[in-house]
């Protein structure tokens with residue numbers, strides 16, 4: 154059941170304009186193949202195409218890397234790790250560019266300046282064009298020990314989400330009674346439901362340490378929107394009741410979520426990452 158935000162108990166007439174569809178992926182440990190949708194499993198990659206490497210920002214000291222390891226990952230090119238595969242047949246709601254039917258999410262499991270978390274690289278491809286898949290991908294010289302990923306399969310659950318009130322423009326907030334309290338931005342507002350943590354496609358961002366901002370696409374100026382959330386833990390699902398638990402990822406020692414924002418004009422434009 155989706156809980157609707159209210160203004161101190163009163164209905165907000167325009168609130169449903171802000172509903173967004175979401176697909177919660179509900180990962181659980183499994184043994185997926187490269188022809189499956191999954192997280193942390195094998196990637197369908199052509200053997201004659203260069204494996205993707207991290208293109209920055211620079212690798213930071215991180216948490217548990219030794220000085221030698223930090224020096225190493227700063228001096229050599231770091232191959233990415235397969236993070237997720239999403240096939241169009243399973244997730245038609247993804248904005249696949251023409252001719253593509255597979256979204257591949259690659260991760261650099263090191264700490265990065267500016268991101269302060271793992272780096273993410275997206276590849277949109279036509280799965281049928283991969284006739285000779287790469288058997289053994291390259292392995293990074295070191296990964297941050299607090300980050301980890303294990304192979305998972307999905308039990309997707311489709312629903313809708315309302316945004317956190319931080320997302321609303323001031324013109325709309327100004328018309329709401331709860332927002333006239335002097336210190337309402339300090340935290341949770343009783344009449345406005347929170348967003349649970351989940352690894353998902355679409356929906357809204359669970360802002361925790363930061364605020365919305367920086368969504369303008371550097372390639373075309375459009376406003377980038379939440380494409381994926383890679384959450385380190387899962388709260389109980391408001392739609393299907395799946396209990397809280399681990400997610401198969403440990404993307405941050407602090408149980409955080411890596412949010413990926415993509416351009417609505419072309420998802421191959423530069424994505425934005427925000428670790429929350």
Ligand SMILES: [Zn+2]
Pocket residue numbers: 207208209212231261262263265272
């Ligand atoms: Zn990196």
Ligand SMILES: [Zn+2]
Pocket residue numbers: 370371372373374375416417418419422423
């Ligand atoms: Zn764009």
